[in-house]
Amino acid sequence: xxxxxxxxxxxxxxxxxxxxxxxxxxxxxxxxxxxxxxxxxxxxxxxxxxxxxxxxxxxxxxxxxxxxxxxxxxxxxxxxxxxxxxxxxxxxxxxxxxxxxxxxxxxxxxxxxxxxxxxxxxxxxxxxxxxxxxxxxxxxx
Amino acid sequence: xxxxxxxxxxxxxxxxxxxxxxxxxxxxxxxxxxxxxxxxxxxxxxxxxxxxxxxxxxxxxxxxxxxxxxxxxxxxxxxxxxxxxxxxxxxxxxxxxxxxxxxxxxxxxxxxxxxxxxxxxxxxxxxxxxxxxxxxxxxxxxxxxxxxxxxxxxxxxxxxxxxxxxxxxxxxxxxxxxxxxxxxxxxxxxxxxxxxxxxxxxxxxxxxxxxxxxxxxxxxxxxxxxxxxxxxxxxxxxxxxxxxxxxxxxxxxxxxxxxxxxxxxxxxxxxxxxxxxxxxxxxxxxxxxxxxxxxxxxxxxxxxxxxxxxxxxxxxxxxxxxxxxxxxxxxxxxxxxxxxxxxxxxxxxxxxxxxxxxxxxxxxxxxxxxxxxxxxxxxxxxxxxxxxxxxxxxxxxxxxxxxxxxxxxxxxxxxxxxxxxxxxxxxxxxxxxxxxxxxxxxxxxxxxxxxxxxxxxxxxxxxxxxxxxxxxxxxxxxxxxxxxxxxxxxxxxxxxxxxxxxxxxxxxxxxxxxxxxxxxxxxxxxxxxxxxxxxxxxxxxxxxxxxxxxxxxxxxxxxxxxxxxxxxxxxxxxxxxxxx
Numbered sequence: 001x002x003x004x005x006x007x008x009x010x011x012x013x014x015x016x017x018x019x020x021x022x023x024x025x026x027x028x029x030x031x032x033x034x035x036x037x038x039x040x041x042x043x044x045x046x047x048x049x050x051x052x053x054x055x056x057x058x059x060x061x062x063x064x065x066x067x068x069x070x071x072x073x074x075x076x077x078x079x080x081x082x083x084x085x086x087x088x089x090x091x092x093x094x095x096x097x098x099x100x101x102x103x104x105x106x107x108x109x110x111x112x113x114x115x116x117x118x119x120x121x122x123x124x125x126x127x128x129x130x131x132x133x134x135x136x137x138x139x140x141x
Numbered sequence: 142x143x144x145x146x147x148x149x150x151x152x153x154x155x156x157x158x159x160x161x162x163x164x165x166x167x168x169x170x171x172x173x174x175x176x177x178x179x180x181x182x183x184x185x186x187x188x189x190x191x192x193x194x195x196x197x198x199x200x201x202x203x204x205x206x207x208x209x210x211x212x213x214x215x216x217x218x219x220x221x222x223x224x225x226x227x228x229x230x231x232x233x234x235x236x237x238x239x240x241x242x243x244x245x246x247x248x249x250x251x252x253x254x255x256x257x258x259x260x261x262x263x264x265x266x267x268x269x270x271x272x273x274x275x276x277x278x279x280x281x282x283x284x285x286x287x288x289x290x291x292x293x294x295x296x297x298x299x300x301x302x303x304x305x306x307x308x309x310x311x312x313x314x315x316x317x318x319x320x321x322x323x324x325x326x327x328x329x330x331x332x333x334x335x336x337x338x339x340x341x342x343x344x345x346x347x348x349x350x351x352x353x354x355x356x357x358x359x360x361x362x363x364x365x366x367x368x369x370x371x372x373x374x375x376x377x378x379x380x381x382x383x384x385x386x387x388x389x390x391x392x393x394x395x396x397x398x399x400x401x402x403x404x405x406x407x408x409x410x411x412x413x414x415x416x417x418x419x420x421x422x423x424x425x426x427x428x429x430x431x432x433x434x435x436x437x438x439x440x441x442x443x444x445x446x447x448x449x450x451x452x453x454x455x456x457x458x459x460x461x462x463x464x465x466x467x468x469x470x471x472x473x474x475x476x477x478x479x480x481x482x483x484x485x486x487x488x489x490x491x492x493x494x495x496x497x498x499x500x501x502x503x504x505x506x507x508x509x510x511x512x513x514x515x516x517x518x519x520x521x522x523x524x525x526x527x528x529x530x531x532x533x534x535x536x537x538x539x540x541x542x543x544x545x546x547x548x549x550x551x552x553x554x555x556x557x558x559x560x561x562x563x564x565x566x567x568x569x570x571x572x573x574x575x576x577x578x579x580x581x582x583x584x585x586x587x588x589x590x591x592x593x594x595x596x597x598x599x600x601x602x603x604x605x606x607x608x609x610x611x612x613x614x615x616x617x618x619x620x621x622x623x624x625x626x627x628x629x630x631x632x633x634x635x636x637x638x639x640x641x642x643x644x645x646x647x648x649x650x651x652x653x654x655x656x657x658x659x660x661x662x663x664x665x666x667x668x669x670x671x672x673x674x675x676x677x678x679x680x681x682x683x684x685x686x687x688x689x690x691x692x693x694x695x696x697x698x699x700x701x702x703x704x705x706x707x708x709x710x711x712x713x714x715x716x717x718x719x720x721x
Contacts, residue, residue: 010423011690042684044310050681051571054368055412059688061513062416066689068509069423069502 001080002030005103007037007094010066017109018070020141022079024107031080033101034070036063037093038085060085091126098134106130106138192269194235194261196277198227198249202597202604202644205231206282208343209251215242227251231279242270247277252337253289253593254282284594287335289325293589296321297637300586304630305674311630312575315582319344322589339592347588348581351459351547356580357572358550359449362532363405364571365525365557370517372401372413377514380421387427387495388488391435394418395484398436399443402678403476404533407444407451411437411678415685417513424510426499429691434698435487437682438670438705442483445666445713446476448536448546453635453665458546460639461646461658465536465546471659475716479667479709486708490701524561528553579632587636596637600644611651615660615717618642622664623710627671635665656721663713671706673698 006021008014018034025032038059040052067083074081084101086093098106108127111120118126120140127138194213198206211233212221227233235247245266247259259280261269268275300318303309309317322338329336375397383390394414401410415433422429444450448458448465457463488495501507516522532553539549562568590596607614625634642661646652669676673683673695679702683693 009688009690010419011692014690039688042687043681050408050412050573051364051367054364058373058413058416059685062419062685062689065420065423065506065509065513068506072503072506 002028002104003033003101004028004030005033005035005094005098005101005106007035007090007108008066008070009036010069013109013112014066014070015073016112017107017141018073019077020109021107022074022077022081024139024141025074025079026077030104031082032074033082033084033097033103034067034074035084035086035093035097036067037090038063038087039089039093041089056087060087091130094130095133098130098136103136106134106136108138108140110140190272191237191239192272193237193274194245194247194265194269194277195274196233197231197279198233198251199231199279199281200254200594200597201281201284202600203647204597204640204644205229206251206254207231209233209249209254209282211235212248212250213237214246214248215240216244221248237269239272240270242266245269249280249282251282252334252339253285253287255285257282284597287593288329288333289336289338290593290595292325292329292336293322293338293586293593294595297586297590297595301629301633304633305628310575312579312582315579315586315633318586318589319582322586338589343592344585344588347591348584349456349459351545352455352584353577353580354547355449355455355459355550356452357577358547358552358554359406360572360576361554361557361568362525362529362550363409364568365521365562366405366529367409367413368518369522369525370515371522371526372410373417373514374516375401376414376417376421377511380424380510380514385425385501387425387498390421390425391432391487391491391495392484394432395435395439395480395487399439399476399480402440402443403446403450403473404529406449407440407676407678408681411440411682412685415682416689417510419686419689419691420510420513424502424506426501427497428494429686429689430693430697431491431494433682433686433691434693434701435484435491437678438483438487438702439480440678441666441670441676442476442479442709445662446473449550451662451666452632454662455546456632456635456639457658457662460643461655463655463658464540466540467655468659468662469537471655471720472662475663475713475720478716479712482708482712483705486705487701490704521561525557528556528561531556583633583636587633587639590637591640596640597644599637600641603641604645604648607645607649609649611649611656612718614645614649614652614657616714618645618657619660619664619710619714619717622661623668623671623706626665626668627675627706631665631669631676635661638665651721654721656717659720660714660717663717664710667706667709667713670702670709671699672702675702 004021004025006017008018021032038056040056043050043052043055063085071081071083084097086097094106108123111118111123123140127140131138198209200206206227207229209227211225211227213223213235215222223235223237225233225235245261247261249257265275296318300314303314304311323341323344325336326338376394379390379393379397382393398410398414414436418432418436419429422432445454446468448454448468454468458468532549535544535549536546539546558565558568603617607617638661642657646655646657673679673693686693
């Protein structure tokens with residue numbers, strides 16, 4: 001069974017991406033691997049006492065919750081899905097997940113307004129770089 | 142068989158004599174009054190004993206001048222008879238040699254002030270010649286704008302800009318400021334003495350180690366508490382108690398966040414509350430931002446109510462000598478009033494969002510939420526909680542037994558290390574040395590501004606603006622602090638304002654009640670609510686929220702934060718007028 005990797009979060013934009021990937025998976029008879037990346041880089045914004053390990057654990061719990069929501073969504077649409085959590089920068093985590101889980105395709109959500117983490121040109125560059133690194137076909141959905 | 146060593150009576154006498162002799166030498170060396178008596182009896186007599194001259198040096202704002210070189214020259218000579226350096230309280234003491242003087246000139250020199258010459262009156266000269274002590278009236282020195290002034294000022298502005306634009310990490314920016322100031326002092330000062338700002342020893346005197354140790358101690362205490370799951374448990378209890386009523390959930394969460402921020406730290410509180418808050422909001426089918434933003438606003442307001450709630454309060458408390466109870470008595474009631482108004486405002490602002498709560502999540506997701514909201518280390522929480530309660534008692538009674546907050550924090554931290562988290566290597570890793578370095582560098586940078594006189598100019602400017610009117614002073618201070626804290630980091634701002642508020646507290650009639658210190662606390666912390674970049678809790682909450690796919694835009698925050706700031710600062714100001 002083919003497997004599609006999709007990095008996701010929990011906002012409205014993520015729901016649109018999840019729906020598009022689930023539709024693609026259904027069409028191809030594939031399963032979906034939902035990836036949540038724990039990245040505590042933003043803690044550098046504060047010069048205060050913070051424990052990155054404790055924050056990372058909390059983000060991981062939140063990621064599990066968001067991925068469980070995504071998997072419920074997949075189940076409701078009749079698509080098999082599994083959650084996966086990695087720590088570190090997004091690009092490295094995507095490559096690592098794609099290789100470790102031997103996925104057949106990687107899907108990115110098309111930027112939809114200010115809530116998106118990337119602009120479209122940035123996303124296209126990232127998509128091309130990952131495709132080049134892993135040799136796995138990438139899609140912007 | 143063991144023989145007991147017994148001293149003979151002769152040996153005992155000798156021992157007693159030696160001890161008494163040592164005691165006498167010690168007494169003579171530490172007790173000043175004995176020396177003149179001996180000197181009078183053994184020297185040539187009172188007429189040939191040298192006189193002394195003492196006085197005090199002040200800057201134009203009445204602040205004592207430390208480290209000035211004071212020299213006495215006699216009868217038109219070029220070589221000083223004696224030198225002295227002014228002390229921290231601005232005082233100096235010149236012990237002149239015996240002799241007949243026709244005239245005496247006192248020369249005073251110090252970087253960043255014009256050199257001053259003082260011709261002593263004949264009667265004072267006669268007094269000194271007779272071997273008596275003379276006291277001069279306080280002397281005010283005139284400030285001089287040196288190249289060092291511009292170096293210190295521009296370095297500090299550069300630090301603020303780099304922090305605001307996030308070009309450099311805060312600590313790196315502050316260290317760059319210190320490097321510029323000290324570099325110009327030593328390298329530039331060797332080429333042109335006017336570049337000199339201060340030496341390293343003087344720079345270190347500006348570092349407030351009470352603040353450093355209090356922050357460090359609290360870091361260890363908070364680090365232990367935060368891994369127990371208490372924040373998540375509290376948030377889940379808020380969800381359970383609210384029984385699906387969003388307005389009640391938001392109210393309870395705001396109160397919890399506010400209290401936790403007052404007792405621990407508002408950044409930690411938001412970092413640990415935000416992830417579970419997002420899960421709760423999603424479970425109830427509402428936009429997480431409509432709960433997260435009210436929470437962070439409450440966090441910034443709640444932190445004001447105690448000495449340890451915000452870094453600005455820690456700075457203010459240490460500089461002004463205000464204790465835990467001072468903040469509790471003088472600010473907490475005002476904070477409670479502001480919080481009530483804030484809750485009403487956000488419930489009104491988000492009423493449509495709350496009313497439009499969507500379909501909740503499945504039972505499986507609710508169960509997952511319950512899992513996220515449990516206490517993960519109950520035994521650790523019991524022990525850490527007990528230590529923290531004892532610490533709170535010490536903070537409260539500390540004023541009575543002269544126990545400074547920094548010592549209480551260190552005692553608490555050591556108790557945690559001995560009883561709760563005994564791995565010292567791990568616990569030292571949780572101390573954020575970067576933050577401590579930031580504070581040290583900041584103190585030195587602000588010290589440089591004090592040294593070159595910029596703070597005095599600001600103080601004089603604000604002093605003339607308020608014209609000795611306490612009401613105007615409160616309004617100017619609170620609102621300018623609130624306005625500036627929204628656009629620049631409130632920690633460097635508060636650190637810069639400390640000597641300014643100190644000056645106003647001494648000079649504005651009625652301000653001795655410390656009202657202006659509380660005004661600075663209210664303005665600096667509540668002002669942080671006005672913009673997304675106004676405070677650290679805002680930034681870390683935005684960071685967490687973005688990782689859940691809900692971006693808090695600058696404009697979206699401003700729409701809620703700005704009116705919330707106006708409301709809370711108005712209430713804070715009214716409270717100050719009522720209380721003082």
